[in-house]
Amino acid sequence: MSVTEMFSNIQVFLCADQDIREDIRKVVQGLEQTAREILTVLQSVHQPSGFKEIPSKCFRARELFCLVRSQIGDLKTKFPVEQYYRFHEHWRFVLQRVTFLAAFVVYLESETLVTREEVAEILGIEVEREKGFHLDVEDYLAGVLIMASELSRLAVNSVTAGDYSRPLRISNFINELDSGFRLLNLKNDPLRKRYDGLKYDVKKIEEVVYDLSIRGLTKVPEADKDK
Amino acid sequence: MSTKGNPFIITHIIFCLNLVSRVDGGSRKRKQDFPQVQKPEDRQDSDVNSSSPVITAFKTFQLELDTRHDKYERLVKLSRDITIESKRTIFLLHRVTSPSVPSAEEVLAESDAKLDGVRQKIKQIAEELQGEDLYQFHKAFTPGIQEYVEAVSFQHFIKHRTLISLEDVNTRLDPSAEPQEREVLAFQVTPIDYLLGVADLTGELMRMCIGSVGNGDIDTPFQLSQFLQQIHDGFSYIGNTGPYEVSKKLHTLRQSLAKVEDACYTLRVRGSEIPKHMLADVFAGRAMPMDPDEGVA
Numbered sequence: 001m002s003v004t005e006m007f008s009n010i011q012v013f014l015c016a017d018q019d020i021r022e023d024i025r026k027v028v029q030g031l032e033q034t035a036r037e038i039l040t041v042l043q044s045v046h047q048p049s050g051f052k053e054i055p056s057k058c059f060r061a062r063e064l065f066c067l068v069r070s071q072i073g074d075l076k077t078k079f080p081v082e083q084y085y086r087f088h089e090h091w092r093f094v095l096q097r098v099t100f101l102a103a104f105v106v107y108l109e110s111e112t113l114v115t116r117e118e119v120a121e122i123l124g125i126e127v128e129r130e131k132g133f134h135l136d137v138e139d140y141l142a143g144v145l146i147m148a149s150e151l152s153r154l155a156v157n158s159v160t161a162g163d164y165s166r167p168l169r170i171s172n173f174i175n176e177l178d179s180g181f182r183l184l185n186l187k188n189d190p191l192r193k194r195y196d197g198l199k200y201d202v203k204k205i206e207e208v209v210y211d212l213s214i215r216g217l218t219k220v221p222e223a224d225k226d227k
Numbered sequence: 228m229s230t231k232g233n234p235f236i237i238t239h240i241i242f243c244l245n246l247v248s249r250v251d252g253g254s255r256k257r258k259q260d261f262p263q264v265q266k267p268e269d270r271q272d273s274d275v276n277s278s279s280p281v282i283t284a285f286k287t288f289q290l291e292l293d294t295r296h297d298k299y300e301r302l303v304k305l306s307r308d309i310t311i312e313s314k315r316t317i318f319l320l321h322r323v324t325s326p327s328v329p330s331a332e333e334v335l336a337e338s339d340a341k342l343d344g345v346r347q348k349i350k351q352i353a354e355e356l357q358g359e360d361l362y363q364f365h366k367a368f369t370p371g372i373q374e375y376v377e378a379v380s381f382q383h384f385i386k387h388r389t390l391i392s393l394e395d396v397n398t399r400l401d402p403s404a405e406p407q408e409r410e411v412l413a414f415q416v417t418p419i420d421y422l423l424g425v426a427d428l429t430g431e432l433m434r435m436c437i438g439s440v441g442n443g444d445i446d447t448p449f450q451l452s453q454f455l456q457q458i459h460d461g462f463s464y465i466g467n468t469g470p471y472e473v474s475k476k477l478h479t480l481r482q483s484l485a486k487v488e489d490a491c492y493t494l495r496v497r498g499s500e501i502p503k504h505m506l507a508d509v510f511a512g513r514a515m516p517m518d519p520d521e522g523v524a
Contacts, residue, residue, distance in 0.1 A: 001392045001394075002389075002457075003389075003390045003454070003457035003458055003460075003461055004457065004460070004461065006390060006392055006393070006461065007460075007461030007462070007464055007465060008464075009393075010393070010418050010421070010422060010461075010465065011464060011465050011468060013418045014418070014465060014468045014469050015468060018468060082360065083360070083362060084360055084362075085360045085362035085363040085365075086360075086362040088362075088363075113280075113281050113284075115280075115284060116284070129360060130358075137288055137291050137292065138292070141288065176279065176281050176282070177281065179281075179282060179285075180281050180282055180284070180285030180288075181285065183282070183285045183286060183288075183289045184285065184288060184289050184292060185289065185292065185293055185296070186292070187296060
């Protein structure tokens with residue numbers, strides 16, 4: 001095979017690769033738009049009037065997740081399933097965002113940490129790589145950390161809205177989350193940097209709780225003290 | 228609250244403490260003064276059940292991430308070994324035209340042995356990646372693979388004066404001695420790693436060109452020039468279709484090509500005027516502007 005033929009073949013390969021990436025980008029753009037819409041719905045819980053409407057907002061968000069599921073379904077068709085990590089960078093950001101939004105919805109509904117399996121179900125994808133388009137554990141963790149920041153903001157705004165008990169519950173939740181993250185041996189990668197931000201969220205929420213406690217605005221529950 | 232009394236004093240204390248906390252970030256300091264507010268450490272221990280669902284989940288994440296990172300590190304080590312041994316092979320191959328070396332065949336045989344050693348390591352990479360998505364770990368082993376492509380394509384050029392094809396690179400990855408026994412590994416060099424390896428090869432070819440002139444070989448430079456032009460044309464044809472790393476190497480490639488083309492020009496124009504043993508000096512001084520009076524009879 002001559003040099004020219006060799007490069008010709010490679011050019012064919014590269015063009016095909018570019019076409020796939022173009023297709024993926026278009027779908028991801030749609031996903032990002034949907035993510036923004038879900039965020040707009042959920043952001044309003046920070047406003048004083050928003051607190052009472054939390055259940056209806058969660059319901060609306062869940063409706064929008066249907067669209068996310070179909071968009072991800074479309075994305076899956078754009079590339080061979082066994083080459084997930086070849087194109088992973090294209091959707092990593094938006095996948096982390098929708099993970100955060102799913103975690104936030106679940107927290108607003110039940111005040112628990114959404115599991116990786118639940119997120120995968122909400123998004124219509126797998127947990128294990130071998131089974132298909134999956135949620136990488138690092139993307140799940142990044143989404144959870146984004147939610148932690150959102151919760152520290154929610155703690156502050158809860159107080160402003162007059163809800164003095166929510167920050168305590170957020171505080172317990174975040175502290176448990178922090179304990180979980182401490183178990184991980186992270187490398188110096190973007191996930192590690194994001195995790196480094198968690199301590200500021202922890203601190204912010206502690207300060208909110210402290211501000212409330214010191215003014216006697218919230219009782220520290222007796223049961224917790226005795227544990 | 229132990230500080231009942233004048234609300235202004237309380238507010239003042241809190242205000243000062245807030246200032247302190249902003250300066251040193253030590254929220255623990257002031258909490259020690261108010262025993263009924265739990266310390267962060269206490270709160271964590273009392274509220275966190277070590278077998279809570281959250282903690283249990285994070286333990287599995289820890290395991291998954293550790294396993295992944297360990298595999299990545301093993302691949303990085305293999306890649307480094309491959310890089311070192313490939314580079315040594317390239318140095319060895321440069322000696323094939325050197326007068327101090329007895330025969331080209333010996334050098335080539337030794338290079339075969341070295342490259343087989345590299346292929347053993349590549350086989351280990353293939354084993355690590357069995358059942359995995361190779362792109363998940365690609366950054367770990369791509370430097371070594373590129374260096375291997377550079378070495379094996381250099382050897383191929385010396386033997387056959389042609390560019391080894393990507394297909395040949397991949398069918399010869401198995402280090403088994405007999406061609407019939409070679410298996411095609413599940414692990415394959417990607418077209419992009421191949422391109423990047425070939426781009427690096429051009430640097431070695433440029434060195435080979437300058438070196439061969441110094442040895443008095445005036446045929447090889449012209450062969451190399453033509454070969455490099457073909458490779459350069461190939462990369463130009465690809466242009467920016469490839470990833471950024473490929474475009475970056477194009478710049479260095481152009482410089483190598485320019486040196487080789489200038490060397491051929493000098494040989495053509497002035498080669499008959501200069502004694503062979505001085506050719507090397509001429510090319511060493513190539514970076515400096517030429518004195519127009521030099522070499523005029």
